[in-house]
Structures are given as C-alpha cells and as structure tokens.
Amino acid sequence: MKLEVLTKNENQEVQNSIIKGIRDLINYKNLEPGDKLPSERMLSEKFKVSRSNVREAIQKLEFYGLLKSRPQSGTFVANIGVIALNGMIEDILRLEEPDFKSLVETRILLELKTVRLAALRRTEEDLEQIKEALNAYEKKVINGEDAVQEDLLFHLAIAKASGNSTMNTFMLIITPEIITNFEKYHVCDKGLAQEGIKEHQKIFDAILKQDPKLAKEKMKAHFKALYQYCYNI
Amino acid sequence: MKLEVLTKNENQEVQNSIIKGIRDLINYKNLEPGDKLPSERMLSEKFKVSRSNVREAIQKLEFYGLLKSRPQSGTFVANIGVIALNGMIEDILRLEEPDFKSLVETRILLELKTVRLAALRRTEEDLEQIKEALNAYEKKVINGEDAVQEDLLFHLAIAKASGNSTMNTFMLIITPEIITNFEKYHVCDKGLAQEGIKEHQKIFDAILKQDPKLAKEKMKAHFKALYQYCYNI
C-alpha cells in the first residue's frame, strides 16, 4: 500500500469531511447535545481516516466549544442545542482565511474599545507596563530603527490593561499577521514613526488621566493614516 | 515506573513549561525569527516530556502565529522579530479564561460593528439567510418555546453578512459560551423573547434598507436589556 504525505489543503479537506461526518451523526443518528460521541477508534474506522485525523477534528470542534473531551470517558456534544450545533458547524466549515482588510478593520474596532476600557480600569501595574512599552518604542524610533514590534507591544499592553480577557486574546490572535503585513507592505515608514511617538504619548496620557473619551479620540487620530492606507488597497 | 493520568490543569502547566522552554531557546540560544526550531524529538528529550506534549505546545504557538510547521522539514519561528515574540509569548502564558462579562462586552462590540457592515455589504443571499434565521426564531417564540439558539443564529447570520471573516470567526468563538451562560442564568425569559421578535425585525429591515446607522441603533436597543443584566451581576 502506497502512502502519500498530504499537503495542508488536503489535510484541511480530510478534517472538514470528518466534521461533516460528525454533523451527520448529530442530525441523522439521534445524537443529542450532551450525548457521548462514538469513540475515536470507531470514528476513524467509520470515516476511513486515521485516529489522529479524528482527534484533530475533535480538537477543532472543541476549540469552537461544540465538543468536550473527558479523559478515559469519552467525547461529549456540548449542551447548546442541536439547532445551534448545526448552524455553527455549517459556519465553521465555510470559514475562510482572513484577509488583511478584515484584520485591520477588526484591529481598529478592538483598539478603540480596549483603549477606552484601559482608561477606565487600568491599575498602577498596567500603567508601568504601558509606559515601558512606550519607552522601548520611542528609543527604537529615535535611533532610526524599525519599531513595528515595539509599536504593537504598546498596543497589546493597552489591550491587557483593558481588563477584558476575550479582547486581549483576540488582539493576540491578530497581532502576528498584522506585523507580517506591516513589514511586507512597509505600512509604517520613518516619518509615520516619528509622529507615532507623539501619538502614543498622548494615548498614554489619556489612560493615565483616566479619560476614556480622550483616549479613544487619540487612538482614532493614531489610526488615521492606517485607515487611509487600508481603504486605498 | 508508575504512570498517572494528568488533569487538564496539570496538562496546561506542562504545555506552559514547554512554551517557556521554547521562549528561552529564542532568548538565550540565538534562535532568531525565521530559524528552525530543534526537532520535536529533541525538544521532548530536552524538556523531559512526551513528543505529543511538544506537538500540542507547538500547535498552540502556531495558532497564535508564532511558529510555523512544515512537513518533513521542521518547525520555524515566525518572522515577526524577537521582541514581539517575547512579548507575545509572555502574554500567551498569562492568558486567563474569559469571564462572562468579558464575553458579553466583546459580543456587543462585535455585534454593533457587524450589523453596520452587514447593512453596507449584505448580498441578496445574505439577506435570505438572515430572513430564514429570523423566521425560525419567530416561529419558536410564538410557540412559546425556548429560542436562545435561533436568536444566536440570527446574529451569526448578520456576522457572516458583514463580509469580515475575522469578526465572523470571533463571533463563532464566543457564541457557544454565550448560549451556555444564557441558558444557565435564564437571561432571556419569555417576555424578552416576545420583544425580541420586533427588535430582530427592525434590525433586519435596517439591513434590508442598507441603513447602517439605523441598523446599529436598533441593535443597540436590542442589547439594552442585556447591558443592564450584564452590569448588575
């Protein structure tokens, strides 16, 4: 028997076909929320795929909160109702890779919110960490070096200070892709970076003063160039 | 040698210690972005853990965009700079489980944005799917049945119509947790659901008319009760 190594796309298709199989089990085999899924071994046999493929598919559905594995016991369907399960699985199957415009749009949305929340909720420790990130950014820019990383770390420090762990996680998810694209398209040239220092300082001051409205305003100003760039692609 | 099954928390700690190990490799062993990580076998030996544990930790860092595995070749450090890598790994290690308040806060933020974008960008097919979800919700509520799932599917249909795949993904991530908590705390009782039909209809009409401002307004009104609930916990 000849074995082949699958490309990432082929593997994605295998995973999706397993997810479809699990969806069909829920739909046509009376598998209700809360019930136990057939064991990984049975699923791998039924779908003619390896057990590791089954495990990966289960992990993906677990990430989206649709399944829950319990060691030495079984994998269980989340208790969110069969209709929601179906709708969500359908959506997950059709999810496409995020484009850069989506990322920037989402980033701006998150940042304008986290900076307000940070102004309202920041602790003294948060302030210190934001200040530290600001200083690192400033130093790099003054030396004429590329400071995309320090820029993003400043924004991540604000997200952390927002006290909202969900938004913090989401910011972390999009940040590497943002950095990669910024460096690829040279979004931040030296002139923008010089301006950036002042803008960052103003954002920091607003958070320090606990003025959420001002903080949001200054963040909006900071993103003005980015906005323009994004809508001119 | 006695083996024990690890609880989820213990496993989390194992994973975090591997992530710390990888961080140290980057910091102290001249492992620069773009370089190849030591092989999974070497890491599992070095950190005295199983290869599957190493693979899981790598997958987690891959999810956050910090590593990239290439079959039959190696795992590579993302090209986002050593400073960003360090900052992000630190943040990932300290990430906490999201609380319900964070989830609701994030949901409202996303929904007020996606509904605006949906009003601007919705296709005819989007409209049909939103209408379908609206009808399903209506039917359930009129029959006096619990309609939390249909409610959320209506909102997911709007997120899909926003044309922003990142926001759509984020909505999917938070939805199951939202459903679970809603059902647990009985956030939507029958009276709210009756009101919900009218509110959903108004949101749909605004999207149909391609009026983003109105759509956001109606969505805000829809969340008014939720707002109150959330800040009274």
Added chain:
DNA sequence: ATTTCAAAACTGGTTAACCAGTTTTACAGT
C-alpha cells in the same frame, strides 16, 4: 426481582516505531 461487586470491555491519552519527503553529508570524478 433487586442489589452487589468484580471482571471485562471500552475510553481518551501516551508512547514508540514507522513513513516518506527534505536536508545534510561525504565521497568520487574532474
């Protein structure tokens, strides 16, 4: 008919051997 409880079957997780590409190595030919 009901309850008890130990043995058997089954579970997700772990391990180690294996697979087939990729990369490095080292030697043969010039």
Added chain:
DNA sequence: ACTGTAAAACTGGTTAACCAGTTTTGAAAT
C-alpha cells in the same frame, strides 16, 4: 580545490500498541 550526486541522517506526520481510569456487564447473593 571544486562540483555532482547518491546515500545517510533527519524531519513532521501517521500508525498501532499500550496505559490507566471509567463504564458496562452479568452472574452470584439476597
């Protein structure tokens, strides 16, 4: 010394056997 190339070493991914808890089962005891 340099180049070409084939073999060896190494890679992430896959497989199958194994581990120790969990669940089911079924016969014995009541």
